Amino acid sequence: MGSFVPHTDDELAAMLADVGLEGLDELYEPIPARLRLGRELSLPHARAEAEVLEEIERLGSANRAARRDLVVFAGGGAFDHDVPAAVRALALQSAFVTAYTPYQPEVSQGVLQALFEFQTLVARLLGMDLANASLYDGAAATVEAVNLAVAATKRHRVVVSRGVAPRYRSAVATLGRPRGLEVVEVGVDETLATRFADVTGSASALVVAYPNAFGRLEDLRAARDAATALGALLVVVADPLACALVEPPGAFGADVVVAEGQSLGIPLSFGGPYLGLFTTRSAYVRLVPGRLVGATVDGEGRRGYVTTLRTREQDIRRERATSNVCTNQTLLAIWAAINLSWRGRQGMVDLARANYDAAHYLALRLEQLGVRVLGRPFVREFVVDLGVDAAEVRERLLEEGWLAGVLVPEEPTWVVLTATEARTKEEIDAFAERLAKEVR
Amino acid sequence: MGSFVPHTDDELAAMLADVGLEGLDELYEPIPARLRLGRELSLPHARAEAEVLEEIERLGSANRAARRDLVVFAGGGAFDHDVPAAVRALALQSAFVTAYTPYQPEVSQGVLQALFEFQTLVARLLGMDLANASLYDGAAATVEAVNLAVAATKRHRVVVSRGVAPRYRSAVATLGRPRGLEVVEVGVDETLATRFADVTGSASALVVAYPNAFGRLEDLRAARDAATALGALLVVVADPLACALVEPPGAFGADVVVAEGQSLGIPLSFGGPYLGLFTTRSAYVRLVPGRLVGATVDGEGRRGYVTTLRTREQDIRRERATSNVCTNQTLLAIWAAINLSWRGRQGMVDLARANYDAAHYLALRLEQLGVRVLGRPFVREFVVDLGVDAAEVRERLLEEGWLAGVLVPEEPTWVVLTATEARTKEEIDAFAERLAKEVR
Amino acid sequence: MAHRAARPGAQASSAPLVGREPEPTIFEVSVPGRRADAPRRTGVPSAPLEEIGPWLRSEPAALPEVSERDLVAHYTRLAARNYSVDLGAYPLGSCTMKYNPKFADDIAQSPGLARVHPATPESGVQGWLELLVELEEALCEITGMAAATLQPPAGAAGELTGLLMIKAYHRAQGRDPHAIIIPDSAHGTNPASVTLAGYEVRTVRSDDRGLVSLSDLERVVDDAVAGIMLTNPNTLGLFERDVERILELVHAVGALAYYDGANLNAIVGSVRPGDMGFDIVHSNLHKTFATPHGGGGPGAGPVAVRADLERFLPGPLPRRGDDGKLRWWWPPESIGNVHAFWGNALVLARAWGFLRYHGPEGLRRMSQVAVLNARWLQQRLSRVLPSAFAEPCMHEFVVSAKTLRDTTGVRAADVAKALLDRGFHAPTVYFPLIVDEALMIEPTETESPETLEALAAAFEDIVATSERDPAAITSAPHATPVGRLDEVGAARRPVLVWSDEDDGSD
C-alpha cells in the first residue's frame, strides 16, 4: 500500500492511545454510521512510482507530441515555442513549486519579488500602467476584464467582436449571462477586421482582439473611438508576443488589456496550466481582480514585497470582492517573468520577428502554390480557405505528422495557420506542398 | 555567435581602455606571434540551445535506450535499476551540481554533511569501519585498493582472482605494471569460484570479487585465510546491492572493500559518471586515497563538517600523497547517499531480494527450457553457456529489443545474465523463450 | 499524555547561508545591450515589415537586458528567500500543505503529455483522453458522484461552475430562485462566487458547537433559496454531524446542495459527500491530491455531480465511443465552457498519478492519519492554546489566542511570526472570522509524530516567551530575510511596478 504517511504502526498505536482511541476507524465515529462508506473505494490497486511512470509513458505514446511525432502549424492561443532550459530550471525550483500563496511575506520574498517583477514586465510589454499577479488563462482574464468594465460603468451590455477567440467569447457568455449581462457580438468584414461601424448604443465594454483570432491586426484607434461612443471601456485581448513587434494596446488608449500568456515560454501542455495576463490603467486599480504585489519596506528600511490592496479580495471583501479568484497561476507567472527576462528587450523583438518571418514565409509559399490567404495584415497567424472540410484535412495530415492549424467553428472550410521560430524552412516548404494538395 | 560572456561591446571597449589595450587580440601579444593560431578554429558553427538539444535527440534516437527500445538483462557493473524521482530531484539541486570541492567549509556544509552521511552509509553497507568520499569508479577504486595494500605491506606482488571483472583486472595492470607491480592472476574452478588453493608465495594484496563477475558468491573465509597466508591484505570488490542481502565483506575480515556504486540508483549513463566506493579498516585511515570528511565544531560549539586528514592528499603531500585524485565523483556520492536513505534499512534488503528473485526466476525458466546455468550459488548474476558465439546472439537479440547479458572475454560462448527489480514476469518469460532458441 | 522527543524531521532548522542584503530587481541588474538568448538558424527568409508598417512598435518594451548567468543567480537567490513545503512543515489551515511527491513532477515533464497541442484532433490525443476519463471516474468514486468536469482551474472556479449549474438546473425547471445559503464560517471564495453567479448571499450562523445552527437554518431557508454551499468538515475542522438534516431542509425547498471540497483530505475512503446527500462537489486537487501549490497556483478544481446534473456540465467531456475510441462530447444542456481548453491538464495528470500510486487503501490511510495528526496536535496544544470549540477535530483545528492576547498582549499574528523564527511556516490566522484571534492549524498526514512534537514545542516556547518577554514575540520575526513589512504604507501608496525613479525602498 503506497502512501506518504510516515507513521509506523507503533507510532500510530501510540498516538491513538494518546487521544484515547483504539483504531483509526474510530476517528470517524462522530460521523453517523450510515454516512460512512464501510467498504474500500473501488479504484485500481496501488502501484510503485516506477509503475505509475511507465503507465504515463504508455499513455504519452498514445498522443501525438509536438517535435516527437508532430510538426505544429497551429496556434489559437497555444503556440509551439522553444522553452529556454534556464527558464524551466529556475521556475521549477522546489522553493517556488512547493510554496503556498505568500500569506507570510517575511518568508515569501522569493515568490513576492518574482511576482512584482512579473507585474512590471507584463505592464511594460502590453503598454499599460499595471498588471495583476495572474489569472487562470486568457479566457478567464477576458471574463474578469468584462467584470471590471461592468463594475466601472454599472452597465450590463457588453459588445464583443467576433474576432475574439470563440472559446473566449463563449466563456464570457457562460459566466456573464447568468448574472444578467447582455452579450452582443459584432462581426468582421471581408478583410477579417471588426466592423466597428456596426456598433451602436451604450455598453460597459467593447472587447476586441489584437491581432484577432484570424490573425488580423485590428485598428485599435477605431476600436477606441467606438468604445468611447458606447461609453464603454475598451478591453483588448492581446497576443503578448505580437506586442513585442507592434504598438501595444496601451498606446491606443485601451482601458484593460488581457492576454493568454502561454507564448511567454510555457509548454503546450494540452492546454493548461497556462496563464491569464491582466493589465489596466491606474484609475481602475481598486477594481482589479486577484492578487497584486506591492513594494514596501520593513522596520529597518529594507526593501520588501507584500500582497497589497487586499480589500479587493474574496477573503477580506467576501461577496463584494472584485473577483472570487484565490489560487491562481503563480508558478506560471514566475515562469513567464523568467522567460521575459531571458529573452530581454531586443530578444523579444527578435522572437516576434522570427515568428512573423516564419508565418509570412508559410503564407507566401501557400500563395505561390495557389492557396488564398485571408486576413492581412497579420503578425503570425492567418486564415486559409481550403474549400473543403477542414476537419477532415486536419485528420489526414495528422496521420502524416502535421498539425494543420486550428479550425474556425463558423467557417468549416477555414483553418488558421501559424509558424513559430522553431519551424525550419524545410518543414514549412514540405507542409505548404502537402497542404496545397488538399485545397480546392 | 553563442557564448556566455555577458559583456556588451561598450563594456569590452571600456575595460580594454582601462587596461590600456585596443582590442581583445592584444591580450595575447605577450605570446610569440608564431604560436598564435591566427585563424578561426575549424569547428561547426554556433547553434542555439534548442538546436543543440534537437541534435542530441537525433543522436539519442540512434541509440538503443533501456525501457524505450531495449529490455536489459545485462549487468557487469551496470544495472538497469529504478531511480526514485525524489533521489534524482534532490541530487540535482543546483547548490550541489554547481558547487566546487568544499574548500571553504563554512559555505559548503551542504556538500560536506551529505558526504559525511555517504561515508557512514557506505561503511555500514559494506560492513567496514570507514569509507572515503568517493573515487572515479569501481575500476579506479580497485586500483587504489591495490595501491593502499602496496603502501601498507611494501610488497609489489599482487594476486588477483579471475573472478574480478575483466576491465578491472586490466585497469590494475594498466596502472600497476608501469610502476613495477607484479600482477598475478588466479583462476576459478568449475563452480566459477576462485581456486584459493592455487595461491602461493607472498603478496601485498589478494583481490577477489564478491559475488564475482560470473555472479558466483565467493567463500570469503577461504579468501581471508589465503590472504593471511600470503601476508597480504584482503581486497574485496563487492556488489553493494548484493551486500544488503549477504554478509558484507567486512564481516569476513576484509581489509579493503571497494565497489562500483552504480547500483545505488545511478542511471546507466553509457558507463559514466558512476561512483567508486572505497572502504577500509580504521588502521589504514592514513593510507586512504582521496577525500575524507570529518565532523567537528565551530567556535560556538555548533556541529559542522570539514575535509580532514588532508595531509594524505596531493595538494598538501604532493609526490608522497596516497593518491593523485583531486576531482572525484562527489555528486554521484550525494546521489547514492540520498538513494540509500530513500531505500532505507529494510528497503535495501527488499530491493536486493527483488533482484535475487528476478535473476533466479530467469535462471529457473532457462533451466526449464534446457539451458545450463553455471555459477551457483549466485545473488543476481549467473552464467549461461550458449554453445554458440555469444556476440552474434547478442547482436541478433539486440535487433529484437533484448540486451542479452554481457560477454566473457575468455569464454566466447558464455554470457552473464541478470534481471533487476524492473523486469516483469512477462519480460523474463519472453526473453527466456527467445534466448533458449539460440542455445545449442 | 506522552511527550515524544522533539526531532526536527521536517523543520527548517538550517542556518542561513550568506549575506543580509535585499536582492535587487532584475531591472537593476540590467545593462543596455546585454543578452541571454541566442537565435536559431531555421533558414527561413526574413519577410518585409511593410505589411504591418503603421502598427510597428516605436520602442521595444523596456524589458531587462541580462546575461543568463545573472538571471540564474538572481532567481536562484530569490528561491533561497522563500519558504516551501520541501523546506519544512507548513501547518496552514484550510490549505492542506502536504508533501507533494516528486514522481509527479516527472509526470508533468513527460513529453508525451507536456508537448501536446490542445487543438490536436481526438485521434492524436487518445492517451490524454484516457487519462482524463480515468481521473473523472476516480473522482466520482471518491466523492460518490456520477460525472465530472475537469475544467475548473481552481477551487473558486469550481464553485462558480457549480453555482452556474445550480442556476441552469432551476431554469430548466422554469424556476429562478435567487439566494444561496452559506455559513458564517465559510471561506471567502464562497460568497464571492455566489455574487459572480448572480446570486445573493444568505448567511446561516454557526452555533456554539461550531456547527451550522439548525434553528438559524430553518430561519433562512425558503423558496427563494437556490442552494447551499457547505464545507464538511467545516472550516473549523469540525464534521457537520447534522448534515443530513441540513440537506433535507434545503432539498425540501427544491434547492441543491454544493459541497466545497477544500477539506476533502479529512474523509477520503471513509465518507463521501454524495453519501451525505450533496448534489455537486468540487475537489481541490492541489490540496487533497497533493499537486503542488506553486506559490499560489496552478491548481485544479474538478466538479462532480449526481447523475441527473451531468447534462449541465461544462463541455466538452471525454467519453468512450462504441468503437472504443475516445471522443469529446458536449452535454446537451451544458452551461458552456469555463476554461479556454480542457483545464489545467498537467495538474490533472499529477493527481491521476497520485491516485494510482495510493490505491484505495493508501487513500483511506492518508485521510485517517491527516485526522489523527490534527486530533493529536489539538490535544497536545490544548494547555497552551485552547481550541475554539470542544468538538474533537477532523483534519484541522482552530485555536484562539484570545487569552494569550488578554494576558500578554501577544496576538495571533505575533504567534505566527514567531513560528517563522522557529523554522516552521505559520498557521492561517484570523480565519474563520467567527473565532477571535483564530489560529487555524492543519498538520496534514505527511508530517511525522516527531515533527508534530517539534511544532508543539515551538508553540509552547512562544507562549512561554510571551509570558516572560512579550516584546520578543511581538517584534518577531527576527531570523527572516526581512522583518515585518509596512503593509499599510504599501496599500496607501501602491508601488505595483518597478521604475527607475521609485525603487520602493524610500
Added chain:
Amino acid sequence: MAHRAARPGAQASSAPLVGREPEPTIFEVSVPGRRADAPRRTGVPSAPLEEIGPWLRSEPAALPEVSERDLVAHYTRLAARNYSVDLGAYPLGSCTMKYNPKFADDIAQSPGLARVHPATPESGVQGWLELLVELEEALCEITGMAAATLQPPAGAAGELTGLLMIKAYHRAQGRDPHAIIIPDSAHGTNPASVTLAGYEVRTVRSDDRGLVSLSDLERVVDDAVAGIMLTNPNTLGLFERDVERILELVHAVGALAYYDGANLNAIVGSVRPGDMGFDIVHSNLHKTFATPHGGGGPGAGPVAVRADLERFLPGPLPRRGDDGKLRWWWPPESIGNVHAFWGNALVLARAWGFLRYHGPEGLRRMSQVAVLNARWLQQRLSRVLPSAFAEPCMHEFVVSAKTLRDTTGVRAADVAKALLDRGFHAPTVYFPLIVDEALMIEPTETESPETLEALAAAFEDIVATSERDPAAITSAPHATPVGRLDEVGAARRPVLVWSDEDDGSD
C-alpha cells in the same frame, strides 16, 4: 581608471531564510520501521533463499529509516547550506568556476543518452559513438593534436594516463628514463601522478618573473628525463613565453612534453598547446567547457596526443569503418584501459553540447574575455592587494597578502573568510606554494564588469576594515551557517562516520 557602479549581478546578497540550528544527520531523523519506498509488483515469484543460506546477512545494514517527506526536507535544507556558482561569483583560482549552461543539464537527462547500457553492442550505440568521435575531433582541433582518449574521468586521471603513455613510448624505443620535470609552481596532482606512474619528480624552479627558470631547467634536464609537465599559462596565471625554448631543451634529450590543460580557458581559439610543441595534452572539461563541478566531481579529463602517439592511447577508441558504421577500435600498442567503461560519458556529452553552442568564434571570445576580466581585476586590485609578479596575467592572477599580514596581522585565509561574509566565494589560498600569503583569483568570462566591480569593492572593504579593525576580519566569517571550524580537532580525533554515541559535536 574608471570605477563602475557596484551592482551585485552575481553576488549572493540575499538574506538568510530561517533558523540557525545545525541540520541533524539523516540518522538522527530515522525512526525504526519508517519507509519511503514502495515495491513494484512485477509478478515474479519469490525464490527460496536456501541457495545462499550460509551467506545470508544476519542483520540488515543500519541504514536510516525515513519518510520521503523528511528525506526531501533534509536534502533541500542541506542544499540551502551550500554556496554554488548559481548563487554567486566563485573566483577560485585554477578551478575555472564559470557559469554552467542549463541546457547541458537537459543533455545529461536525455533518455537516448542516459538510459544506454555501456555493454550494448556497437550497432545499438551509433549515436553515442558519433558524439564521442565528434568530441574527440573538436578537442584535437582546439589543442592542436591528432587523436584523443575520452576515458580519463578527471584531470589527474588524464595526467596519469599521459605519463603512462610517455612510459610506453620510451619503452617502445627500448629506453626507460625515470624522471619527470615539473615546475615548483605546479599543482599537487602533477607530482602525485608522477609517483603513481612510477616516475621520480624533478623540480625546476621559477624565476623572479614567475616563469620557468631556463637556467634551472638546463641544470635538471638530462638523459634520465622522460618528460616535462607544464601548465601554460602557468598556475600563477602567466604565459610561459619561453615555452618553445623549454620544449626544445626537453625534446633534445628525447623526452616528451605534457601539457596540463587546467588553464586551457585562457587560450582557446587563440593559442594551441600543439602549436607550442607539446606532445600530450589533457583538458579538464569541467573547467574550460563548463561541465558543472558537482561539489567535487564528476569531471572529465580527455587526453589528446600527437599523431605518432595514437598507438599508445587507452582503448578502445570509437572509429568510423569503411561502411560508415562506428566501431570500437583498440590502438595496437594501447597502454590498456583506465576506466571501467568509456569515461564519464554524460559529462562528455555536456561538453559536446557546450562546444556546439559556442562554435569557433564563441569559444575564442570566451577565452579572450576570461583573460580580460582577470587582467582588469588584477589592475583594479593592485592598490590594495598587489600581484605577486609584474607580468600582465592571463585568465587568473595571484596576489599576495604579505604586506597586509605584516601591517595588520590579517592573513590570506582571513581575507578569504571575510569575502564569504560579503556574498562571494573565496579565491584559492596558499597556492601556488611559491608565493607568500597567496590569493589566487580567477574571475572567468561569465562574470560581468558590474560583478567584478562589486568583487573589487568587497576586497577593498576587507582591506580597509583590516586596517581599522583587524579582529573583525580575523574572526570572519560571521554570516555563514557555521563559524570557523576546528580543523585541527577534526584531524586529531577523526570522526568519519556517524554513530549514536558520537555525534561529533562534543
